[in-house]
Amino acid sequence: MSIVATRDASLVEGWGGPKQTRKQRRLRRFVLPIYSALVILYLLTPIFIIVLYGFNQTSPKKVAFRWGGFTLRWYRKAFVLSGLTAAFKNSLMIAAISTIIATILGTLVALALFRYRYRGKGATEGILFANIAAPEIVLGASLLSLFVLFGVPRGIRTIIIAHVMFNIAYVAVTVRARMAGFDRAIEEAAQDLGANPLQTFIRVTLPLIFPGILAGALLAFALSIDDFIITNFVSGAVETFPIWVYGAV
Amino acid sequence: MGETDVRLDQVTKRFGDVLAVDDLTLQIDQGEFFSLLGPSGCGKTTTLRMIGGFEDPTAGVIHLGGKDVTNLPPYRRNVNTVFQSYALFPHLDVFENVAFGLRRHHVDRQEIKRRVGESLTLVDMPGLERRKPGQLSGGQQQRVALARALVNEPKLLLLDEPLGALDLKLRKQMQLELKRIQKDVGITFLYVTHDQEEAMTMSNRLAVMRHGKIEQIATPEEVYEHPATEFVAGFLGASNLLEGEVKSRHAGVADVVVEGGSTVTVPDASLNGSESRVKIGVRPEKIRLEEDEGEPPSGWNSVRGVLQIATFVGVSHQYTVDGPAGTTLTVYAQNLGSGANVAPGDRVRLLWRPEHTFVVRPSEPLAEWEEEQ
Numbered sequence: 143m144s145i146v147a148t149r150d151a152s153l154v155e156g157w158g159g160p161k162q163t164r165k166q167r168r169l170r171r172f173v174l175p176i177y178s179a180l181v182i183l184y185l186l187t188p189i190f191i192i193v194l195y196g197f198n199q200t201s202p203k204k205v206a207f208r209w210g211g212f213t214l215r216w217y218r219k220a221f222v223l224s225g226l227t228a229a230f231k232n233s234l235m236i237a238a239i240s241t242i243i244a245t246i247l248g249t250l251v252a253l254a255l256f257r258y259r260y261r262g263k264g265a266t267e268g269i270l271f272a273n274i275a276a277p278e279i280v281l282g283a284s285l286l287s288l289f290v291l292f293g294v295p296r297g298i299r300t301i302i303i304a305h306v307m308f309n310i311a312y313v314a315v316t317v318r319a320r321m322a323g324f325d326r327a328i329e330e331a332a333q334d335l336g337a338n339p340l341q342t343f344i345r346v347t348l349p350l351i352f353p354g355i356l357a358g359a360l361l362a363f364a365l366s367i368d369d370f371i372i373t374n375f376v377s378g379a380v381e382t383f384p385i386w387v388y389g390a391v
Numbered sequence: 392m393g394e395t396d397v398r399l400d401q402v403t404k405r406f407g408d409v410l411a412v413d414d415l416t417l418q419i420d421q422g423e424f425f426s427l428l429g430p431s432g433c434g435k436t437t438t439l440r441m442i443g444g445f446e447d448p449t450a451g452v453i454h455l456g457g458k459d460v461t462n463l464p465p466y467r468r469n470v471n472t473v474f475q476s477y478a479l480f481p482h483l484d485v486f487e488n489v490a491f492g493l494r495r496h497h498v499d500r501q502e503i504k505r506r507v508g509e510s511l512t513l514v515d516m517p518g519l520e521r522r523k524p525g526q527l528s529g530g531q532q533q534r535v536a537l538a539r540a541l542v543n544e545p546k547l548l549l550l551d552e553p554l555g556a557l558d559l560k561l562r563k564q565m566q567l568e569l570k571r572i573q574k575d576v577g578i579t580f581l582y583v584t585h586d587q588e589e590a591m592t593m594s595n596r597l598a599v600m601r602h603g604k605i606e607q608i609a610t611p612e613e614v615y616e617h618p619a620t621e622f623v624a625g626f627l628g629a630s631n632l633l634e635g636e637v638k639s640r641h642a643g644v645a646d647v648v649v650e651g652g653s654t655v656t657v658p659d660a661s662l663n664g665s666e667s668r669v670k671i672g673v674r675p676e677k678i679r680l681e682e683d684e685g686e687p688p689s690g691w692n693s694v695r696g697v698l699q700i701a702t703f704v705g706v707s708h709q710y711t712v713d714g715p716a717g718t719t720l721t722v723y724a725q726n727l728g729s730g731a732n733v734a735p736g737d738r739v740r741l742l743w744r745p746e747h748t749f750v751v752r753p754s755e756p757l758a759e760w761e762e763e764q
C-alpha cells in the first residue's frame with residue numbers, strides 16, 4: 143500500500159531499467175553529449191573549411207590553402223569560368239536524368255525482391271551487392287571496354303548509362319531496407335477493400351515506401367554528382383564537374 | 392436466413408507437394424456465424440484465403456451468393472477480411488482506414504462521413520478518428536480493423552484468428568462483442584480459430600478440419616455430444632474411448648461388447664457404418680462413479696475399473712480410473728456436497744446413460760506439431 147502512496151518520480155524511474163549508480167548517471171549526463179559533439183565536429187569540419195574558402199581572399203592564379211581575409215568576390219565571379227559552368231551543368235543534367243531512371247528501376251527491383259520468390263532471386267541480390275562492393279576502377283574499365291567493343295561513342299549518353307548502372311544497386315538496397323518489416327497483408331487488405339493493383343500501389347505501397355525511395359534518389363543524385371573514376375573512363379571529351387576540378391588543380 | 396451464401400465445391404489447394412486443402416465441400420447459410428476449427432497447419436487460413444481471392448484453388452469451384460467467383464480477384468468480390476495482423480494502413484488515420492473501401496467504391500463525401508461514424512460507433516470506438524494506427528492499443532486496432540471491414544456491408548466477413556493477439560481477458564470481451572455485432576448487422580461471419588472454446592461459444596455451426604479435410608460439420612452441441620471421429624472427440628474437450636464389437640442391433644439401439652467384457656448399449660443411429668468393430672466414447676461429465684457393489688442398475692451402461700487418482704478442483708471432483716483392457720478413463724463429478732465415497736485403490740464402476748454414448752470413426756494419432764491448441 144505504501145508503495146502507491148509514496149510513488150514519486152525517482153521511485154518510478156528507478157524501476158524502469160537496471161539500477162544505475164549515481165556515478166553512471168553523471169557519466170551519462172556529461173560524457174555522452176561531449177562525445178556526440180566531437181563526432182559531429184569531425185564530420186562537419188571538411189564541409190565547414192570548404193565553405194570558409196569560398197570567402198577566402200587569395201590571388202586568382204593559384205589555389206592557396208591559407209587564410210587571406212574575408213571577401214565576397216568569388217561569389218560575384220561564380221560563373222566566369224565557362225568551362226566550369228558547362229561542366230557543372232553537365233553534372234546536374236547527368237545526375238538528374240540518371241537519378242530518375244535509376245530510382246524507377248531500382249525501386250522495381252526492390253519490389254520484385256520483396257514480393258516474389260523466383261528463380262535467380264539469389265543471383266539478383268548477389269549482383270546488387272557485387273555492384274556496390276566492386277572497385278570503381280573495375281566497373282569503369284569494363285564499361286569502357288564494352289562501349290569500345292560495341293562502338294558506342296563516349297559522351298553524355300555513356301556517362302548516364304554508367305551512372306544508372308551503379309545507382310540502381312544503391313536505390314534497390316535503400317528501398318529494400320525500408321520494406322523490411324512491411325506487412326504484406328497490408329497490400330492484401332487494400333485489395334480486399336476494393337483497390338485494384340494500381341490503386342493499391344498508389345494509395346498504399348508507394349506512400350509507405352516513399353521515404354526509402356526518396357533516400358535512394360538523394361543518394362543516387364549525390365553519387366552521380368560526385369563520381370569521378372567511372373565517369374572518367376566513359377566520358378570521352380565531355381567534362382563533368384569532378385573531372386573539371388581534377389583537371390584544374 | 393436459409394439461403395446459401397458461400398459454397399465450396401470440392402476445393403483443393405496444393406503448394407508444391409503440400410496438400411493444404413483436400414477436396415473440401417462446404418456450405419454456409421446467409422446470416423450464419425460459421426467457424427473453421429482445427430489444429431495448426433490443417434488448412435484453415437488457406438481455405439479463407441481462397442474465399443477472399445488471395446489464393447487460387449488448384450481444383451474446385453467457389454460460389455458467393457450464387458455466383459461463381461473462383462477466378463475473380465479480391466477487389467471484385469463482395470467479401471471483406473479481418474486479418475490476424477489487422478493490416479491497418481499505418482500512414483492513414485483511423486477515419487481514412489475505415490473510409491478506404493468506401494472511397495474505392497466512389498461513395499459520396501457525406502455518406503462516407505456518416506457510415507464511418509456509424510461503424511466506429513458499432514465497434515465502440517468513437518472519438519479516435521484522427522489517431523494513426525500506431526497510436527492505438529492492440530484491442531483498439533482490432534476494433535478499427537473490424538469497422539474497416541464492416542463499413543462496406545459485405546455479404547460475407549472473413550475473420551482469421553482475429554483475437555489471436557489479444558490477452559485472455561480482452562479476448563473474452565471481444566468474443567461477446569463480435570457475437571453482438573454479428574447479430575446487429577446480420578452479415579455472415581466465417582471465423583477461423585484453433586481455440587475450441589472460442590468456436591463453441593460463438594458459432595451457429597462449425598467445421599472441424601484436419602489435414603486439409605473436414606472431419607465434421609455440425610452445431611457446437613452436436614459436435615460435442617456426438618463427435619464423428621476420434622480426432623474430433625479428442626480435439627473438443629476430454630473424452631473416454633473404448634473399443635468394442637457390435638453384438639446385436641434392435642429397436643433403435645445396439646449392444647456393443649467392449650474390451651474387458653461388459654456390454655454397453657448405444658443409440659443405433661450413431662452406428663452409421665455396418666462394420667462390427669467400433670470405438671465408442673462418453674464424455675467424463677456424463678459418468679457417475681460408484682463403488683462396485685452388487686448389481687449395476689438396469690438401464691445404465693456400466694464398466695468396471697480401479698480408481699487410481701481422485702482430485703478435488705473446487706467445482707468438481709476428478710477421478711482417474713484404470714478401466715478395462717488397459718484403458719485410462721476420466722470422470723468429472725460436479726461438487727454437489729456429497730462426493731462418492733471412494734478412495735484410490737477401490738474397485739469402482741462407471742455408469743452412464745446409453746443415449747450419452749457416441750460412436751466415432753477411428754483417426755490416426757495426433758502428430759506432435761498438431762497438439763498445441
Ligand SMILES: Nc1ncnc2c1ncn2[C@@H]1O[C@H](COP(=O)(O)OP(=O)(O)OP(=O)(O)O)[C@@H](O)[C@H]1O
Nearest residue numbers: 406409410411430431432433434435436437438585
Ligand atoms: N504460401 C504457401 N506456400 C507453401 N505452403 C503453404 C503456404 N501457405 C500454407 N502452406 C502450407 O499449407 C498448410 C496449411 O496452412 P494454413 O496456413 O492454411 O494452416 P492453418 O490451419 O491456418 O494453420 P494455423 O492455425 O497455424 O494458422 C500448411 O502445411 C502450410 O505449411
Ligand SMILES: [Mg+2]
Nearest residue numbers: 435436437551
Ligand atoms: Mg492460419
